[in-house]
Ligand SMILES: NC(=O)c1ccc[n+]([C@@H]2O[C@H](COP(=O)([O-])OP(=O)(O)OC[C@H]3O[C@@H](n4cnc5c(N)ncnc54)[C@H](OP(=O)(O)O)[C@@H]3O)[C@@H](O)[C@H]2O)c1
């Protein structure tokens with residue numbers, strides 16, 4: 001079963017002419033000046049919005065609020081559900097938390113959408129034909145931030161990939177492609193190595209993709225995929241990936257498009273959405289009317305599409321393209337021979353306003369007609385629960401010695417329902433039949449499975465752990481082993 | 497304490513004129529022809545080697561050996577400890593294991609070293625000044641391959657970063673830089689997110705780097721680092737990274753150098769080393785005398801340096817550069833206007849042989865004088881064991897319901913020495929004081945810490961798990977929490 005979430009109040013309020021309340025943060029550094037420029041364009045273009053300013057960032061951190069955001073701001077965000085955010089300055093060090101991570105996680109902004117486009121010949125780029133959108137999963141993967149150190153040698157971080165999280169981002173990518181008239185979605189994972197986690201992502205991509213026969217799909221291993229994106233970005237259209245890869249890929253895409261000052265991004269959730277430029281607060285040029293407001297403006301264009309004002313989004317986007325074409329450029333993209341006029345932040349905004357109603361002549365015009373209906377944020381299906389059966393446990397032990405010594409020690413103190421079948425160190429099987437060349441840390445994974453033909457249960461595993469601990473064997477973690485509908489929910493040891 | 501490993505028999509045998517036994521695999525597809533070409537150059541240049549052929553790859557897989565390598569081959573490898581390997585064809589699907597992963601893990605080849613150089617104007621490239629060496633950790637990280645599924649929704653892969661593994665690769669990178677006259681080592685991690693695992697890598701990089709004051713060091717967050725490598729590779733020299741990032745970065749570097757057919761790589765271990773081209777067996781052009789043997793030849797150059805025959809390595813490398821400069825090119829790099837003669841595989845080798853003793857005129861000549869002494873493979877220091885103290889446990893539970901419901905259920909059945917302090921879902925705190933917007937899977941992490949002021953112990957944690965299980969609460973894994981020398985060995989929940 002797959003449904004569509006109820007529209008946000010913002011979405012419901014459109015059509016008519018009612019102003020949609022949106023939360024606005026003017027930010028730090030160049031933030032206030034680019035926000036002023038941006039709102040002046042939105043106003044002139046007839047955006048039906050009612051901005052509510054909130055304070056986040058430097059001033060809030062300075063008051064000792066470690067998250068950089070106070071209760072009033074949360075209240076506004078949770079009411080308007082739409083956030084247009086200028087860049088903020090994150091104080092260095094000292095217990096401060098990333099505002100973006102906090103907002104993303106707290107509001108469940110599962111998708112990060114970043115269009116990276118080249119504007120040749122008006123902006124210098126090595127890749128004139130490039131027009132890529134990176135759709136990055138935003139909440140899980142290694143970024144769940146669950147880390148443990150349990151021995152002197154070894155530190156661990158959990159990579160979590162979930163079925164509902166993956167399903168949602170993949171569906172969103174296909175819905176996005178369809179709404180924006182795009183033809184291909186490329187998925188990138190490393191599922192030749194991570195067969196279960198990345199395998200899930202790739203598998204759901206193929207499965208869900210069959211419901212979008214109008215969209216071509218391809219999968220690339222992320223190493224060669226990143227290399228191709230760096231060297232031949234023209235061959236990509238929409239790219240969907242897990243969080244970490246997406247982080248790397250979206251920076252590559254923005255960099256090779258040659259337009260870090262020209263790109264905006266959307267963070268989409270089931271209930272809320274946040275829109276911002278991809279650059280930071282650039283304190284070195286703050287207050288000088290030199291900053292390019294384009295990244296924030298393009299983020300605002302995405303916001304307008306999101307709240308169902310595609311008509312206004314299209315007017316602004318096309319006027320902005322016409323401004324670029326006319327060679328009216330801020331310092332960051334100004335080039336002799338290409339540019340006609342060097343302008344400051346506010347003059348650039350005025351130039352865009354002066355072109356509202358015009359379309360670009362050379363660059364491809366933006367068209368948001370298809371997106372008049374906002375993209376449905378897919379709720380997740382909950383398939384029937386699989387049959388889950390306990391078949392053993394991996395017990396991790398802090399131990400300085402040889403694999404054979406550890407096996408002997410274990411078997412001296414425990415001989416119950418579960419039997420030691422394998423020991424690995426950093427994933428490589430070292431018992432039985434290890435090789436002397438294998439380097440071993442103090443972190444050993446001991447796999448136990450039922451000794452006889454009787455089924456085992458988790459309680460026996462807990463008992464065994466108790467016995468090992470009582471004998472001074474330093475168990476630091478456990479991972480149960482299950483079959484799901486008869487299929488193993490665990491990988492084999494390398495060399496097993 | 498930091499020592500240097502005993503020299504391999506290969507290293508000990510040099511100087512004199514004694515032939516060093518090396519294991520050679522002719523491989524599949526274009527493998528045999530490029531190996532023939534390569535060995536003919538080594539022979540003509542006076543390499544003091546005694547090749548021992550072994551069979552690996554397609555033919556061995558076809559005999560039903562799932563690892564692609566038989567006992568005789570292992571015997572040779574473990575005796576010679578030096579492996580020159582042509583590419584092999586990995587059969588598609590069906591229980592076959594990657595030969596490279598098996599060899600790397602079994603022989604403990606901890607470092608993957610891949611020089612990526614541009615040869616402008618003789619080979620087309622967008623980045624004429626590029627000359628980067630990627631030194632990638634090769635054994636741990638997510639590639640330990642430890643994956644578990646323990647609920648319907650959630651799949652997990654363990655990322656393991658170890659102190660000895662990190663120390664070794666970082667030291668190797670600095671030793672490599674020094675031996676090859678390089679000036680800077682750049683470390684790339686994502687330690688703003690993964691503060692413990694990537695934090696360890698970055699921290700050891702800074703610590704070890706202070707012992708190499710002659711080498712500049714810098715650290716970049718891997719997302720922006722990958723973007724810079726893609727767009728401005730000229731600014732990098734040696735790059736050292738954990739396994740996954742290194743996998744991505746080395747493919748980017750090879751691709752933007754424009755020379756996938758021209759790059760070789762070394763896999764270095766404490767006991768053994770393997771040298772190969774970075775490309776595969778290119779079955780489409782096999783047997784046609786069209787393949788470029790350069791990647792394998794440059795790998796062999798690295799091998800000669802490794803076994804202490806820097807003089808021969810230098811002769812070959814410079815003759816090869818001179819051949820490129822003379823416009824004698826195989827089809828893959830041939831360009832009208834730049835190339836003078838289109839040659840096949842064996843003619844290219846003959847052209848290199850004809851130039852032994854010559855140096856390039858425009859390209860920078862190779863010099864391995866400094867490396868006459870092979871790079872010491874650093875053994876790891878084992879610092880004094882830190883004081884480790886148990887302070888709680890994270891218990892992961894498969895549960896369908898609300899966070900409050902789970903907290904209530906737990907507290908109804910357990911009220912012992914440990915108290916429930918926090919519940920997170922995908923790393924986000926959902927109890928106490930969660931937000932209704934947070935999407936929850938069926939995978940809950942419950943953090944327990946001592947209820948009173950008394951110290952707790954792991955046995956109490958095991959007992960608690962037993963109690964939860966007995967009450968039907970489905971505990972699927974545990975992670976103990978420790979202080980190391982008073983410092984927490986675990987991360988806080990997001991929002992905690
Ligand atoms: N989402 C966010 O709020 C966000 C994102 C990233 C960083 N930050 C924060 O921003 C602060 C500064 O970070 P940073 O210096 O690394 O990155 P940055 O603010 O993006 O600035 C880097 C450089 O890019 C140029 N630049 C960026 N935006 C520009 C614009 N709109 N117009 C013209 N030039 C622009 C400037 O270069 P020139 O020197 O060449 O003029 C600037 O010095 C930090 O406190 C960081 O934490 C916030």
Ligand SMILES: NC(=O)c1ccc[n+]([C@@H]2O[C@H](COP(=O)([O-])OP(=O)(O)OC[C@H]3O[C@@H](n4cnc5c(N)ncnc54)[C@H](OP(=O)(O)O)[C@@H]3O)[C@@H](O)[C@H]2O)c1
Nearest residue numbers: 582583584585586757775776777778779780781787788828
């Ligand atoms: N270490 C290894 O042994 C290794 C590494 C990678 C892949 N493989 C295996 O190799 C097989 C083929 O993989 P693949 O097609 O993905 O990659 P590939 O063998 O590297 O070949 C890809 C293409 O690159 C070109 N190429 C590669 N090496 C060349 C050379 N020396 N001279 C001229 N052109 C060269 C050819 O392009 P044109 O068509 O333009 O001529 C070839 O079709 C697979 O079975 C794979 O598993 C083995």
